[in-house]
Amino acid sequence: MAATRVLIVEDEEALATLLDYNLTKEKFAVTLAADGDEGLLKIEEEPPDVVILDWMLPKTSGIEVCRRIRSKPETRNIPIIMLTARSEEADRIRGLETGADDYLTKPFSTKELIARVRAVLRRIRPGLAEDKVQYGDIEIDRVSHRVMRGEKEIHLGPTEFRLLDHLIQHPGRVFSREQLLNAVWGSDVFVEVRTVDVHIGRLRKALNKFKQGDPIRTVRSAGYALDAE
Template sequence: MKPTVMIVEDEEALLTLLQYNLDKEGYKVVTVADGEEAVLMIKETPPDLVLLDWMLPSMSGIEVCRQLRARNETRNLPIIMITARGEEGDRIRGLDTGADDYLTKPFSMTELLARVRAVMRRIRPALSEDLVTFGDIVVDRAAHRVRRGEREVRLGPTEYRLLDHLIQHPGRVFSREQLLDAVWGSDVYVEARTVDVHVGRLRRALNDKGEKDPIRTVRSAGYSLDDQFLS
């Protein structure tokens, strides 16, 4: 089955160009020019990836992204934001809102297609496959089991959910607040310090007998699974 890409863009010429190139690349393409309509369509039939313009009629791309990340059903939906706003502060805001990638207009179609392929490889398989690996760490999502090398890693339910979330987004830094929303849920009140406690438990379970720590602490930012762990 072809992966489905939704393009949310109100600039007709760019929308047509994106649709043509993605269709040629083998994707099923759905187009929409309005932010509110995009949210409604995604609730009914989520695509595999969303190309999302920042400046949209009725609802900005940032707000679309925020609403999608707030729902369990679309929390992990891959989103690439495309926008003419190229300042560093805008890029950080887009990524902090939950975009998986951020591409500034004007961009080459070759680069955009490469970004789409990269996000698909990194995220879509991790969401659909039963076995997800990161180095010598294997998460069996069907059996809710974790192995590191030849040994089984025994995790509590919260530590398991924490690792499962991080391993779906290798290299991406999540703030404590983002991890609280993803692992505990946005409707549950838990202090941010609780994240540190469970990350500590996860580390102790994963790193037996001096094994290399895959979890990176980013000062004043949060945690990620460290890409350098794989090298």
């Protein structure tokens, strides 16, 4: 199977080099572009499987690059992860509304970026996604339905497995109970919101069975996040 092609459109040379190194180490085929115009040209020459796109770029901005990718039938389905120094909610929403599939606010860890790349591939281009996903010391194997934490196998029920699978796709991101209900149970199923708390409790207990620490963070009045590191 050919390596997944990732185009990084980033004008900060040090960051681009760092991302190139880490993604290549994870067996991705990486191409770099230093500005929006070069990024669009490379996409036209050979459409990648994923675009990692900086918001603030010389020449054509990241937002405009995103718009143009989405405007063409041959590129509109390419997953886009936007990198931004803008942490305001309105800016993040604007990026998502323009067509980005995910976003990361600088500074971020390369491990989180790689986890987001794999998550967006699984959602949008499942044929390119890996069967195993790891974050911190937690690893999910979707084929065998097994979960490992360090050297220990963790036994989860089907709902707890789906919950963990969803959280591990978005490490560090806080999800409300309603968002988790829609993602794990489905929007057409009526389930009490507090049911999420019960299953999160079971998931917590299972993941901490061997006293390795609780990787799930509760954010008061907001929801839950996976912080394995």
